[in-house]
Amino acid sequence: MSLDVLLEKICEKQNPTVAGLDPKLEYVPDYIKEKAFAKHGETLKGAAKAILEFNKGLIDALYEIVPAIKPQAAYYEMYGHHGVKTLYKTQEYAKSRGMYVITDGKRNDIGSTMEAYAAGHLGKVTVGGEEYEPFCADALTVNGYLGSDGIDPLIKICEQYDKGIFVLAKTSNPSSGELQDKLIDGMPIYEYMGNMCEKWGEKLPGKYGYSGVGAVVGATYPKQIAKLREKLPHTFFLIPGYGAQGASAEDISAAFDKRGLGGIVNSSRGIMCAYKKEGCDERDFAGAAFREAARMKKEIMSIIGNITLS
Amino acid sequence: MSLDVLLEKICEKQNPTVAGLDPKLEYVPDYIKEKAFAKHGETLKGAAKAILEFNKGLIDALYEIVPAIKPQAAYYEMYGHHGVKTLYKTQEYAKSRGMYVITDGKRNDIGSTMEAYAAGHLGKVTVGGEEYEPFCADALTVNGYLGSDGIDPLIKICEQYDKGIFVLAKTSNPSSGELQDKLIDGMPIYEYMGNMCEKWGEKLPGKYGYSGVGAVVGATYPKQIAKLREKLPHTFFLIPGYGAQGASAEDISAAFDKRGLGGIVNSSRGIMCAYKKEGCDERDFAGAAFREAARMKKEIMSIIGNITLS
Numbered sequence: 001m002s003l004d005v006l007l008e009k010i011c012e013k014q015n016p017t018v019a020g021l022d023p024k025l026e027y028v029p030d031y032i033k034e035k036a037f038a039k040h041g042e043t044l045k046g047a048a049k050a051i052l053e054f055n056k057g058l059i060d061a062l063y064e065i066v067p068a069i070k071p072q073a074a075y076y077e078m079y080g081h082h083g084v085k086t087l088y089k090t091q092e093y094a095k096s097r098g099m100y101v102i103t104d105g106k107r108n109d110i111g112s113t114m115e116a117y118a119a120g121h122l123g124k125v126t127v128g129g130e131e132y133e134p135f136c137a138d139a140l141t142v143n144g145y146l147g148s149d150g151i152d153p154l155i156k157i158c159e160q161y162d163k164g165i166f167v168l169a170k171t172s173n174p175s176s177g178e179l180q181d182k183l184i185d186g187m188p189i190y191e192y193m194g195n196m197c198e199k200w201g202e203k204l205p206g207k208y209g210y211s212g213v214g215a216v217v218g219a220t221y222p223k224q225i226a227k228l229r230e231k232l233p234h235t236f237f238l239i240p241g242y243g244a245q246g247a248s249a250e251d252i253s254a255a256f257d258k259r260g261l262g263g264i265v266n267s268s269r270g271i272m273c274a275y276k277k278e279g280c281d282e283r284d285f286a287g288a289a290f291r292e293a294a295r296m297k298k299e300i301m302s303i304i305g306n307i308t309l310s
Numbered sequence: 311m312s313l314d315v316l317l318e319k320i321c322e323k324q325n326p327t328v329a330g331l332d333p334k335l336e337y338v339p340d341y342i343k344e345k346a347f348a349k350h351g352e353t354l355k356g357a358a359k360a361i362l363e364f365n366k367g368l369i370d371a372l373y374e375i376v377p378a379i380k381p382q383a384a385y386y387e388m389y390g391h392h393g394v395k396t397l398y399k400t401q402e403y404a405k406s407r408g409m410y411v412i413t414d415g416k417r418n419d420i421g422s423t424m425e426a427y428a429a430g431h432l433g434k435v436t437v438g439g440e441e442y443e444p445f446c447a448d449a450l451t452v453n454g455y456l457g458s459d460g461i462d463p464l465i466k467i468c469e470q471y472d473k474g475i476f477v478l479a480k481t482s483n484p485s486s487g488e489l490q491d492k493l494i495d496g497m498p499i500y501e502y503m504g505n506m507c508e509k510w511g512e513k514l515p516g517k518y519g520y521s522g523v524g525a526v527v528g529a530t531y532p533k534q535i536a537k538l539r540e541k542l543p544h545t546f547f548l549i550p551g552y553g554a555q556g557a558s559a560e561d562i563s564a565a566f567d568k569r570g571l572g573g574i575v576n577s578s579r580g581i582m583c584a585y586k587k588e589g590c591d592e593r594d595f596a597g598a599a600f601r602e603a604a605r606m607k608k609e610i611m612s613i614i615g616n617i618t619l620s
Contacts, residue, residue, distance in 0.1 A: 074424070116382075147490070
């Protein structure tokens with residue numbers, strides 16, 4: 001009913017970071033692409049198979065030190081249903097390695113349509129007399145623009161299957177303020193959305209003080225992180241924008257409470273393309289990803305110190 | 311670069327309605343499900359195949375009088391990658407029958423991630439030396455909470471491939487006001503979002519006065535429709551909430567200008583489940599869908615009168 005499992009994995013690994021798996025085809029080492037294309041052609045299926053191999057290599061390299069992955073749905077959908085199959089296979093593989101899976105889909109709709117997204121991404125779906133898990137994420141990012149009609153169906157599925165959601169509050173992009181910083185009765189919209197997360201989260205209380213309704217808060221806005229941490233004591237943060245988008249470990253320090261809990265920091269390109277930045281052999285892409293993940297863990301933990309659940 | 315093609319099809323059919331294909335498995339006639347399950351089992355694949363057959367039957371019944379379909383992504387994703395394949399096959403089939411395809415995905419993200427959604431759903435994707443259309447929609451619904459960083463990549467793809475988008479402004483659900491009705495400097499957020507549509511739309515001007523950036527405005531809020539039509543002269547409306555959600559033809563009359571242009575009205579369950587409401591043989595589901603679509607056309611056209619492009 002909450003994000004407890006994620007918090008436990010973060011504590012176990014002493015690492016509040018998540019590897020974003022946003023696999024542009026240009027990130028995939030040539031030798032993997034060549035093998036996939038030889039078998040499946042230069043096709044959407046070939047691309048999807050190459051990405052799956054890349055992801056599996058990254059997961060194998062990371063699962064011992066990184067608690068979670070965050071695949072970004074867009075990079076899978078762009079290869080059609082073949083890509084969506086790779087999204088599922090990636091989730092399944094990460095789960096088999098004990099990782100927590102956050103699907104970054106920013107889904108949003110209402111009523112029975114939101115139920116369909118919730119059942120598909122976080123729950124189970126019945127066909128005739130059989131039950132299936134079409135995807136197998138532990139949490140899903142969602143957009144709250146439609147209000148409670150869009151969130152309530154998710155809450156129900158989270159209760160039923162012990163899952164969580166992250167609602168967009170203050171996103172990491174430069175233009176996020178166009179709407180999110182506008183004031184409603186003197187309160188910025190991102191804070192208003194954060195308050196709704198606190199309210200929605202009451203239905204999904206967690207053992208460690210954080211509910212099953214988290215918020216997405218960009219690392220690129222350190223002041224807003226500090227303000228939201230103060231005002232939203234039960235809302236866990238998913239923090240994009242670290243590294244490639246320019247934010248540092250100090251920028252995100254205010255997200256964490258005295259126990260070192262409070263948020264999980266995403267790095268996508270930094271980890272996936274570490275082999276390019278290092279300039280090592282592309283066949284060592286997984287080793288380079290591990291080294292970058294270890295460096296990032298060390299950098300962030302140097303700010304946090306230690307993580308405990310109590 | 312715009313929604314011109316949609317407007318032309320609306321005028322040609324003298325019918326400003328779109329058939330929402332939100333195929334819950336319970337909507338699919340038993341004989342279609344039995345056939346699909348016999349071949350593929352009571353599986354996600356079996357469900358996806360049954361839905362595709364149902365959709366094809368609906369499209370065959372509707373294409374001569376209805377200009378467009380609007381498949382809702384959630385009802386396909388809930389059957390995993392098999393369902394997503396059915397989404398593609400449904401789009402492809404509707405296009406082969408000359409229908410305009412609006413994918414209701416409410417996608418939202420930023421920068422290169424939004425580029426991935428845009429290329430996947432509206433544009434083309436390159437693999438090695440080959441180009442593919444992973445999906446083949448003419449327009450996509452999107453959520454503008456992230457600001458211009460989320461819309462600009464779509465505009466680029468719309469320019470390149472002559473496609474359009476619909477941005478959520480005032481959604482049809484009861485709780486849409488929780489955020490959308492809140493005031494920014496005295497202006498409701500849905501109107502602020504509508505103004506952004508006008509601004510974004512300047513980059514995608516259309517021949518008939520309406521740009522390539524439309525807005526989603528719920529039929530359940532007739533006063534807001536009237537206000538937005540007055541304030542947003544270049545923004546075409548996608549109007550959900552008619553029929554099943556309680557709105558009538560009069561509720562949506564203010565969406566239309568003197569030419570009878572200005573919006574397209576969605577009906578999903580009303581059309582898909584017409585055979586259940588009629589109580590006819592389930593094998594006549596397509597006939598019942600046609601009769602309901604014809605009834606809806608007549609009802610709405612009785613308010614509008616006639617549609618001309620000039």
